[in-house]
Amino acid sequence: MKNKKVLLILFAIILLGAVLRFYKLGELSFVADEFLDINSSYAYSQTGAWQSWDFNHGEVNADNIFAPRDERAWPYKMQVAQMFKLFAPTEAIARSVSVLWGILSIILIYFVAKYFTKKNTIGLLSAFLFAVSISGIIFDRRLRMYAMFFPVFLLFSWLLYKFYEQPYVGKHKWCKKLHEKLSVNVMYIIPAILVGALSMKVHDLTVSIAAIFSVYVIIMAGKSIYSKNSLLNKYTVTLGVILAVTTGAFIFAFDKIGKYAAGIKFFNDNFSYFSIVTTDYSHPIVALLFFAIGLYYLIKQKKATKEAVWLAVSFLVPFLMAVFLWRRNAGPQYIFFAQSFEIMLIASGIYAVADYLKNNLKGFSAKKTFMVAIILTVVLLPDWAYFAQENNVYNQTSKAENPNYREIFTYFKKKKLAGDVLLTRNFRNYYLSGQNAKVYDFGGELAEEKFPLSSLQSIVRENQSGWVILSDNDERYIANDAMKYIESSMTKINDVAVRGNVMVYRWGNK
Secondary structure, three states: OHHHHHHHHHHHHHHHHHHHHHOOOOOOOOOOOHHHHHHHHHHHHHHOOOOOEEOOOOEEOOOOOOHHHOOOOHHHHHHHHHHHOOOOOOHHHHHHHHHHHHHHHHHHHHHHHHHHHOOHHHHHHHHHHHHOOHHHHHHOOOOOOHHHHHHHHHHHHHHHHHHHHOOOOOOOHHHHHHHHHHOOOHHHHHHHHHHHHHHHHHOHHHHHHHHHHHHHHHHHHHHHHHHHOOOOOHHHHHHHHHHHHHHHHHHHOHHHHHHHHOOEOOOOOOOOHHHHOOOOEOOHHHHHHHHHHHHHHHHHOHHHHHHHHHHHHHHHHHHHHHHHOEOOOOOHHHOHHHHHHHHHHHHHHHHHHHHHHHHHOOOOOHHHHHHHHHHHHHHHOEOHHHHHOOOEOOEOOOOOOOOOHHHHHHHHHHHOOOOOEEEEOHHHHHHHOOOOOEEEEOOHHHOOOOEOHHHHHHHHHHOOOEEEEEEHHHHHHEOHHHHHHHHHHOEEOOOHHHOOOEEEEEEOOO
16 A cells, blocks of 8 residues: 555656646747757758758758767757657657656656665655756756756666665675675676766766765765774775776876866856756755755664765765866756755755654644645745746746747748848757748857958848847857947847847848
């Protein structure tokens, strides 16, 4: 009966998470790098090669400036490409792969949390917190590899921990001997390597596992030395191996690890990550409090000390690296993969508080106290107010952070006249499907210099009429004098369809 009850609750949580992820999946237009992924995924579905599709002309884009990125995260995009062989390339179909990975994440986080905490309830709480997680819902409804990276990295971490710490209880003699000599469970080494390789193909941030594992070993080595009063133990030996391998890698394979070392810059100040990792919750202080309580609760349990340390470093190491070391703009996508461990510790904190109240509130039913405490927490802790906001994952107005490119390009298609050309970021051509319009691309972040005034004036001279469509982020790629020319010499469009963080101009025909 207990197992049946757990399965029913888990099924309800999965259903809730699925509804939150599938509901109005195609409502919002593509934004940012979603365009790159729809272009490369559709090109692969049509040609079997990683290229970029130009929906405007209905062919492979021969002038693709993003060619090095077409094959990036191919295990994820190949799934999207297979969907396009069965269904039309709509926003909802393209994003459905992410949704399916999100549902898998809900299931996986339950089993991982149950394993690390030895509590079914904490597993269910973890699954629920991710099911209603704002970050989880956003990334699981986006055409990007992060929805797949989240569960794959979580599985990789779990398998690596099992390989290193889980005792072998099987019947294979050689596995027993290896466990006796090395204190590792070799049954998990192949699965860990395979999943780790897959994770690496999905996203380079998989290399964070090296720092996570190293910090874990250092902590456990210190603890072992302190408790056993001996320098020679499993963790100190492992630490020696890590130092030797690291030294060898820098000496003999620096060219291979150089690209990762180049991504590190000491003493960064990306403090916005502190708000990013607590965005799912009604108040950041309350979330951090439950996180601390959960960590303390698991450490206090002698049977879960190693597990608590692993969960803590699996979140805190990538988080602190993101804040102080990563040479990249702060963004929620770069820390999302580590938030599963944060969720499991917060869920442990919720359980710990409920368990404390159950055991210490006299005069009340222990079972009812426990249930009421958990229900009140899961009602009050998540940021439910997000779902009532004017702009969220289900609705988009002109005040939204991202432009509604579907409406913007629909307006252009309705109003353009014969001979009109378009100056914009061409990788957004998904919304020009079948138009066969002449498009000039001003380069963007991969251009060696900002789009100059001379090039703009040349386009205007060669074409009697045309349009310029820019998002507010595009201005950084256009020279100041070129931008002033657009503003002073062209007509700015003021229409409900083109409001928000976007600017639309035209010259010639009016």
